[in-house]
Amino acid sequence: MKTNPNEKSLVLGIETSCDETSAAVVQDGHILLSNVISSQMEVHRRFGGVVPEVASRRHVERITMVIQEALDRAEVTQEDLSAVAVTQGPGLVGALLIGVSAAKALSFAAGLPLVGVHHIAGHIYAGHLVKPLRFPLVALVASGGHTELIYMPSHNRFERLGRTRDDAAGEAFDKVARVLELPYPGGPHIDRLAKKGNPTLDLPRAWLEPDSLDFSFSGLKSAVINLLHNARQRGESVDAADLAASFQESVVEVLVEKAIRAVREKDVEELVLAGGVSANSGLRNELSRRCQQEGIRLRIPPLELCTDNAAMIASAGTYRHLERQYAGYDLNAVPNLPLVP
Numbered sequence: 474m475k476t477n478p479n480e481k482s483l484v485l486g487i488e489t490s491c492d493e494t495s496a497a498v499v500q501d502g503h504i505l506l507s508n509v510i511s512s513q514m515e516v517h518r519r520f521g522g523v524v525p526e527v528a529s530r531r532h533v534e535r536i537t538m539v540i541q542e543a544l545d546r547a548e549v550t551q552e553d554l555s556a557v558a559v560t561q562g563p564g565l566v567g568a569l570l571i572g573v574s575a576a577k578a579l580s581f582a583a584g585l586p587l588v589g590v591h592h593i594a595g596h597i598y599a600g601h602l603v604k605p606l607r608f609p610l611v612a613l614v615a616s617g618g619h620t621e622l623i624y625m626p627s628h629n630r631f632e633r634l635g636r637t638r639d640d641a642a643g644e645a646f647d648k649v650a651r652v653l654e655l656p657y658p659g660g661p662h663i664d665r666l667a668k669k670g671n672p673t674l675d676l677p678r679a680w681l682e683p684d685s686l687d688f689s690f691s692g693l694k695s696a697v698i699n700l701l702h703n704a705r706q707r708g709e710s711v712d713a714a715d716l717a718a719s720f721q722e723s724v725v726e727v728l729v730e731k732a733i734r735a736v737r738e739k740d741v742e743e744l745v746l747a748g749g750v751s752a753n754s755g756l757r758n759e760l761s762r763r764c765q766q767e768g769i770r771l772r773i774p775p776l777e778l779c780t781d782n783a784a785m786i787a788s789a790g791t792y793r794h795l796e797r798q799y800a801g802y803d804l805n806a807v808p809n810l811p812l813v814p
């Protein structure tokens with residue numbers, strides 16, 4: 474096995490935790506050579522959400538081609554690689570298993586070390602592909618499956634400061650979009666609609682206990698549903714754009730406030746925003762404004778690296794590779810894998 478940490482590291486990343494089949498090659502942890510993403514969004518749209526069985530089947534169909542394309546675009550071969558990194562969890566178990574099996578097969582065939590990567594760790598490392606991360610830092614990861622505040626004192630070290638107790642931020646966007654009869658995934662549609670409206674409707678903010686860095690979005694989602702329901706019963710109409718703007722403002726306010734509080738508590742200078750919801754323009758604007766005001770260095774990866782992709786997995790995996798945190802061929806997909814064991 475090639476395990477000399479002094480040589481240039483060339484890591485192949487594989488990501489299949491949800492509805493994107495992706496493979497990427499990253500050099501030395503932060504130089505992006507290729508990032509191939511085959512999205513299944515169109516397939517799942519007609520069902521209004523990701524159908525796990527359909528996702529697994531699609532991953533099986535695409536994975537080999539996607540890996541080959543990632544190698545071709547990076548102009549490398551299997552022999553040039555230093556390690557294979559794959560998302561081990563969290564995610565849909567059947568979907569994760571396709572990536573894990575492909576990574577194991579490649580590791581075995583090419584004699585490469587195998588690295589299991591936590592999906593949230595990957596999301597944070599998306600920022601590293603733009604400019605090297607500067608530690609210690611706090612990361613806000615907001616996606617369709619997660620809303621977490623993570624402290625990182627250095628590479629490969631994670632401490633969870635807060636998490637959602639119910640719905641993830643992106644999930645709340647998707648569910649509210651559904652009641653507004655917008656297509657799946659609803660986040661970008663709410664974002665666009667919110668720009669046309671004003672946040673005039675009174676919706677709750679779940680701050681939880683005064684010192685808590687946890688989140689909760691299911692109450693907000695229910696408040697939106699009740700508001701629409703009550704209005705319909707009274708024969709009144711609700712301006713969808715105003716509702717989208719009010720809902721978005723409520724989510725953004727809590728995310729921003731808690732992220733800033735986490736940065737202050739851990740006394741760090743850098744905040745990394747990651748996950749699909751970081752595409753939200755309201756969140757980007759408000760977080761940028763507050764960070765500027767507070768003198769916090771804010772890092773927001775470009776959109777294509779914010780949503781699920783394998784480059785972030787290859788990047789995070791590189792630092793496990795450098796610490797020789799390898800998995801055996803018994804590596805298994807873990808749908809609720811904890812970030813800190």
Ligand code: KG4
Pocket residue numbers: 491615616617618619642643644646647658659660661664748749750751752753754779780781
């Ligand atoms: O990170 P991601 O691609 O997948 C998961 O790991 O979940 O995140 C997808 C989530 C979806 O819930 C989607 O609605 C949300 O990110 N999202 C947005 C926006 N773009 C994507 N939410 C709000 N505003 C957006 N512009």
Ligand code: ZN
Pocket residue numbers: 592596616617748749780781
């Ligand atoms: Zn994700």
